[in-house]
Amino acid sequence: MHLGALFVASHVLSSGSVRETARRFSLAASTVSASVSNLESELAIKLTKRSSGELVKLIASGKVRDALRPIMHAVEQLYEIAGERAEAFERWASRIPIKLVTIERFLEVADQGSINRAARRLQLGQPQLSLQIANLEKFVGHQLLERQAQGSTLTEKGRRVYGIFSVVSQAWNDLKSTADERYRRVARSLRIGSIIPTGAESWVARCLGALVADWNAGHSKNAISLISMTADDLREALRSGRIDVAILDSVFELESFGHRELLRTDLVAIAPPASTGQTVADLVAEHPICTPSERTGLGDAATALSRERTVSRRFRNQDIMAADSLPVIVDLVANHGYISFLGRVSALPIADRVRIVELAEHIPISYHVAFNHRKASADACAMIAAVVDKIISEPVAKTGCCRLKRLSANEGD
Template sequence: MYLGALFIADTVFSIGSVRETARRLSFSASTVSSALRRLETELAMKLVERASGELATLLASSKVQKSLQPILSAMRQLSALTKEPPAPENYAQWAARLPLKIATIERFLEVADQGSINRAARRLRLGQPQLSLQIANLEELFGCRLFERQAQGSVLTDAGRDVYAILASIAQAWDEMKAAADERFQRTARAVRIGSIIPTGSESWVARSLASLVARWNISGNRNTLSLMLMTADDLREALRSGRIDVAIVDSVFGLDAFEHMELVATDMVAIAPPDSTEQTLTALVENHPLCVPSPRTGIGNAAMAFGFDSGDRRRFRGRDITSADSLPVIVDLVANHGYVSFLGRVSAAPIADKVRIVNPDHVLPLSYHLAHNGRRASIDACRLIQEAVRELVGRPKVDSVQPSGTMPSP
């Protein structure tokens, strides 16, 4: 969640109009609406609705707006510490575009509390280079060093301590707002929230499994309602950890050790190439076509990059300009219509064989998709129905029960 999106949402609540907010902040109406939807998703509650063409704020929005005020006040303090503080008349434009994520703030605070980027990276289950880059981006925003790197770790500078105090107040206000929203949601809703990696299309095993889940769920007469959300693999992990979803279909269980999880589909990685391509080897495809792959935070992206830098041929991806996209429909379209090459699990590539050309790598590269859940009875019921649907679609062997945390059934 970006701080800029919170400022935009507060402006909508105050003005009561998406279009007027867009005009004042020099945004498109779709950008303003997107910021509202992100906040609604984060808080798992509806904040606005349209009635007779007009925007109507709901009762929950006034409570959320009140909770936002400490964050907005801290943002104004923060603006004075940035490398290029905005003029008073330009503050609203600056605040609405502040690209600072709550997650980045929490990671900065963790580094400060741990006194070490390496220790913080281990606790956050992040790569040390990724965390270092986020700290460097923060230092670029404020135009100064926030940490003094020492042999025994990282210590806040004077400027870093000033920034820490403000960011800590933002994190605390956000946590309190999320906690209050979660409590209200738990009292008023009995939905099982299913999060899934974005499918390649309606013909994919993911989309068909979710459709089958809905049909089976309604037939079963389960009293809980279903809510389906499609996200990137990285967002799914954070959503499960924060409690915004109950069940996740992911292509990697990295970072989900605290949750019960099981292997759902075992497959292998293949390359997908333009249908009119003629290269017979993967090496030739990589040499002659631009690449677009999911980010390394995903299971497929990580496997693809590991393949590109494997010990057999370290030149495969070296020096290549590789586009990263966590939207599989976009990747498939780039391959099918724009001459790109990418990678997918075979089980995901097979249904779109009429759109792309499937090329096998020289060696088998195992991949697997997984189910993870929070242990609720309804979550376990949903997992079993997903298993049944997948088993019928792709021939996954039957699994009688969800496995304990960290264990995987045999494929």
């Protein structure tokens, strides 16, 4: 990465605007955006995102901006040396062509007192290193090394530049070491995403809790990182590589990943405890409806079913057709007079809060686990399936619910 690109990216993190930075430094907006992207790549962290066409700074951007301040101060000091014949500071600083790796190589030459010795340590050709030092001197506008028979020594300007570059090197290495450690943690971590549990007593929450306990008891070298999100977000996160394993209610658009069915249950209606409707048609006619998004397996089945019963609806404009948080849906049903639809396995643990109403027809709902190519992901899937086996056997035994059954695991193609 170039020192000039660091200067540009730092200004974006301060101003929060690519366009303003581009205008201020007379650069193309694409050049400014590339500077930020390069910094994100170097540090293995997301600093900004686009929202409604505007740049939004993320929390990490403030820490990186602060960590870059010593480098920005060093750039000002370098300008004092090179600026005797340079243009206006900001235009000059945003175009510094010096690579950070060149700075490290200059410091190595100064420390070794010899281009030849530095080249051997850096495993570079001596002519290549000599050319890089010569280009550096040309940019600064001063001779930095005095070549002698026994080696090279720093000139007066060279000593000043050495001090400036030492600050740059230390600040950058501090930033990179943090990024490298973060990368190692991510590489070791197994990121598991799941649909949002209905509550702590739900089969999803219990499954994840048991998975963590069993995983750590086995002294796995991979740490587990858990995150819950909507089924639609889970698909996108798995495709983009932000998670390694996803527990969700449909493998729609995930057929290229490994996947297996965890369990199959049937759809039931959940209604307020004080409700009196005995059929789904009665409940739909008397209560507003909330369902998960139609982009999920559960939401698709629930929405189709509710629409079939909307002929005599009196609360049509009160419907919530895409409440993607299951805890919110449960609260709306338990406390605010709504009805919804869940898989039986999700409804049974909250039977003390809602009334479960059977459907006239059997509508199957399947839950799946999808995973990427990592061996740790496949290992986690096997453990998740084993945990689910234990969990779903309890409600079957206790409630006599014969319509909930575990299927033999089918590996995805």
